[in-house]
Amino acid sequence: MTYAVIMAGGVGTRFWPRSRTSKPKQLLNIFGDRSMIQQTVDRIMPFLDAAHILVVTNAVQAEAIREQLPQLPDKNILIEPIGRNTAPCVGLAASHIVARDPDAVMAVFAADHLISPAENFYHTLDAAVQIAKDTSGSITIGIQPTRPETGYGYIQFLESEFLEANNSRAYRVKAFAEKPNEATAQRFVESGDFLWNSGMFVWKASTILSLIGEHLPELSKGLEKIQSAIGKDDYTAVVGDVFTGLKGISIDYGVMEKTRDVYVLKSDFEWNDVGSWLEVHELSAKDENGNALVGSHVVFDSSNSFVFSPDQTIAMVGVNNLIVVNTGDALLICNRDRTQDVKQVVEILKREKKVDLL
Amino acid sequence: MTYAVIMAGGVGTRFWPRSRTSKPKQLLNIFGDRSMIQQTVDRIMPFLDAAHILVVTNAVQAEAIREQLPQLPDKNILIEPIGRNTAPCVGLAASHIVARDPDAVMAVFAADHLISPAENFYHTLDAAVQIAKDTSGSITIGIQPTRPETGYGYIQFLESEFLEANNSRAYRVKAFAEKPNEATAQRFVESGDFLWNSGMFVWKASTILSLIGEHLPELSKGLEKIQSAIGKDDYTAVVGDVFTGLKGISIDYGVMEKTRDVYVLKSDFEWNDVGSWLEVHELSAKDENGNALVGSHVVFDSSNSFVFSPDQTIAMVGVNNLIVVNTGDALLICNRDRTQDVKQVVEILKREKKVDLL
Numbered sequence: 001m002t003y004a005v006i007m008a009g010g011v012g013t014r015f016w017p018r019s020r021t022s023k024p025k026q027l028l029n030i031f032g033d034r035s036m037i038q039q040t041v042d043r044i045m046p047f048l049d050a051a052h053i054l055v056v057t058n059a060v061q062a063e064a065i066r067e068q069l070p071q072l073p074d075k076n077i078l079i080e081p082i083g084r085n086t087a088p089c090v091g092l093a094a095s096h097i098v099a100r101d102p103d104a105v106m107a108v109f110a111a112d113h114l115i116s117p118a119e120n121f122y123h124t125l126d127a128a129v130q131i132a133k134d135t136s137g138s139i140t141i142g143i144q145p146t147r148p149e150t151g152y153g154y155i156q157f158l159e160s161e162f163l164e165a166n167n168s169r170a171y172r173v174k175a176f177a178e179k180p181n182e183a184t185a186q187r188f189v190e191s192g193d194f195l196w197n198s199g200m201f202v203w204k205a206s207t208i209l210s211l212i213g214e215h216l217p218e219l220s221k222g223l224e225k226i227q228s229a230i231g232k233d234d235y236t237a238v239v240g241d242v243f244t245g246l247k248g249i250s251i252d253y254g255v256m257e258k259t260r261d262v263y264v265l266k267s268d269f270e271w272n273d274v275g276s277w278l279e280v281h282e283l284s285a286k287d288e289n290g291n292a293l294v295g296s297h298v299v300f301d302s303s304n305s306f307v308f309s310p311d312q313t314i315a316m317v318g319v320n321n322l323i324v325v326n327t328g329d330a331l332l333i334c335n336r337d338r339t340q341d342v343k344q345v346v347e348i349l350k351r352e353k354k355v356d357l358l
Numbered sequence: 359m360t361y362a363v364i365m366a367g368g369v370g371t372r373f374w375p376r377s378r379t380s381k382p383k384q385l386l387n388i389f390g391d392r393s394m395i396q397q398t399v400d401r402i403m404p405f406l407d408a409a410h411i412l413v414v415t416n417a418v419q420a421e422a423i424r425e426q427l428p429q430l431p432d433k434n435i436l437i438e439p440i441g442r443n444t445a446p447c448v449g450l451a452a453s454h455i456v457a458r459d460p461d462a463v464m465a466v467f468a469a470d471h472l473i474s475p476a477e478n479f480y481h482t483l484d485a486a487v488q489i490a491k492d493t494s495g496s497i498t499i500g501i502q503p504t505r506p507e508t509g510y511g512y513i514q515f516l517e518s519e520f521l522e523a524n525n526s527r528a529y530r531v532k533a534f535a536e537k538p539n540e541a542t543a544q545r546f547v548e549s550g551d552f553l554w555n556s557g558m559f560v561w562k563a564s565t566i567l568s569l570i571g572e573h574l575p576e577l578s579k580g581l582e583k584i585q586s587a588i589g590k591d592d593y594t595a596v597v598g599d600v601f602t603g604l605k606g607i608s609i610d611y612g613v614m615e616k617t618r619d620v621y622v623l624k625s626d627f628e629w630n631d632v633g634s635w636l637e638v639h640e641l642s643a644k645d646e647n648g649n650a651l652v653g654s655h656v657v658f659d660s661s662n663s664f665v666f667s668p669d670q671t672i673a674m675v676g677v678n679n680l681i682v683v684n685t686g687d688a689l690l691i692c693n694r695d696r697t698q699d700v701k702q703v704v705e706i707l708k709r710e711k712k713v714d715l716l
Contacts, residue, residue, distance in 0.1 A: 298707060298710075300703060313689070313712070313715055314689045314691065315688065315689070315690045315692075315700075317690070317691070317697075317703060318695070319691055330670065330671045331670055332673045333674050333675070334673075335675060335676035341659070344658045349656060352656075
């Protein structure tokens with residue numbers, strides 16, 4: 001069988017004041033009336049039933065996730081006692097999946113990305129699962145770049161070596177590239193053999209566990225302890241012990257970059273990781289002045305702005321390029337070109353110990 | 359005796375969302391913890407006792423004014439049934455004052471101007487009262503211009519003709535000039551014989567009533583009816599009838615510009631009519647980045663802005679030249695150079711019948 005794993009441990013400081021420690025981006029309904037994680041599950045459900053969808057999250061968010069995803073069995077919500085980046089997260093999920101089905105394929109997704117249309121997503125996912133099943137290779141989903149984005153990682157592939165399934169091609173990965181500077185990003189996009197790294201992976205659970213065994217032996221030992229404890233009384237204590245002792249490392253850096261049999265499947269869906277309020281504005285429907293406005297408002301001679309203020313009337317006079325987010329207890333007014341710095345506000349609030357705003 | 363008359367009928371739409379129909383600028387504590395009208399009365403009290411301070415206002419504001427100024431006798435709060443600009447307002451006050459003392463001098467002030475230091479104000483006022491008493495002339499208070507302001511009226515004076523009292527000179531007025539354009543304002547300021555028209559006047563009550571009789575005979579007839587009704591049961595009905603039938607006209611345009619014996623007393627105090635949020639920002643204490651911030655806030659790389667948000671934390675990221683005013687039910691975000699257009703917001707709210715925000 002195939003399992004989906006949704007990684008939902010993010011803290012989402014860039015979406016303050018809507019995102020809070022207990023309610024990060026994936027739990028917010030930033031687009032439409034379903035949260036990002038609900039939309040992620042909705043997208044997978046036609047492909048896999050709820051019993052085969054796992055969510056990995058932390059203790060603070062677990063309750064809200066259970067409420068937002070009542071269709072998932074309780075045992076499918078896995079809790080990391082402490083965040084250690086994606087390698088331990090993937091390893092934890094793989095450990096549970098092999099316990100249920102030693103031959104299972106697992107597909108890993110972020111909880112807070114936008115993907116459409118769904119048909120193209122199914123098509124890509126189907127091909128990746130088929131290849132993972134047939135070859136025991138590692139498949140990553142690559143996105144055709146549409147701009148020289150410096151906020152994403154890139155994957156370089158070899159056009160001459162590929163696997164095929166379902167009319168899709170998975171090219172052998174030549175290199176993973178970290179977030180580039182602008183000139184490098186430009187070069188990547190022009191070269192034609194770089195794709196965006198979406199962070200979506202497909203493997204057999206047994207494949208990724210043996211790759212972890214090869215490249216991250218300490219994590220592997222920890223996961224073996226966890227596997228032995230699954231279903232036992234001391235499970236939570238064991239996971240706590242193991243995670244506390246782990247170093248944080250990403251699955252890309254810790255495993256994928258060191259593995260030869262990695263293929264990148266060129267997807268044909270629209271994808272956005274919605275990394276900041278700027279992207280929310282760009283993805284929103286806008287009026288003729290470029291304004292996207294949620295809530296009661298009066299706009300006079302103002303343009304290119306995003307306003308979220310469901311409970312309070314906002315009037316704008318002669319302003320442009322603003323992101324305004326009003327949650328009642330806090331209000332953000334941010335230059336549209338400075339949305340990456342919203343996390344600085346969260347840092348300041350932390351320093352000032354304004355816990356109720358975090 | 360001398361009476362002070364405070365004209366407090368303004369609607370103050372430019373201070374939305376703090377100013378509302380029932381609470382315009384003069385009732386707000388924009389600076390410090392006393393409202394503008396309280397500060398106006400506080401400024402006059404060392405000069406005149408409460409029994410000699412009259413406020414002219416409208417029915418909507420009367421209750422709030424009585425609450426803010428408990429020291430004033432109830433009969434000193436005069437109510438205009440409908441606003442008809444300053445000539446009827448002054449005439450109404452003068453009618454009450456002559457009824458109490460036919461020889462009284464009256465000094466007319468706006469309820470919402472900033473003046474300091476108080477000592478210089480007393481000195482100017484004292485001189486003006488003395489001249490009005492001795493000469494039966496009309497005295498206006500002129501302000502030495504400090505910039506080519508296009509938002510004020512100007513008064514041109516004759517340097518060669520003046521009256522003197524208390525070491526101050528009141529020059530004969532040559533002309534009243536409406537709000538000029540920028541080039542004209544520049545010329546006025548450079549000429550040296552133009553002063554700002556502060557809107558403060560000092561006359562004998564009998565003098566202004568006879569000037570009204572000369573230049574505004576219809577108003578004069580109405581005021582005679584009101585004078586006959588003072589202290590009688592039908593007073594309110596008579597005032598209502600008279601005001602309803604009047605045309606709106608300013609005391610400057612309707613009387614002063616047509617009168618020969620008008621003198622302008624050059625004051626030596628700082629004066630500001632606080633016409634918009636821009637001026638509030640300019641008059642506020644600012645930090646090293648030019649920010650004036652009232653309420654809890656997080657400011658990251660932002661400058662030259664004014665924030666009033668007593669009950670909600672406001673975070674600013676990478677923004678400049680903003681006026682932000684947050685009253686809980688409404689929030690204004692205005693370009694610092696566009697504060698004159700705040701009244702447009704009020705117009706839009708009126709059109710949209712959003713009564714609770716007006």
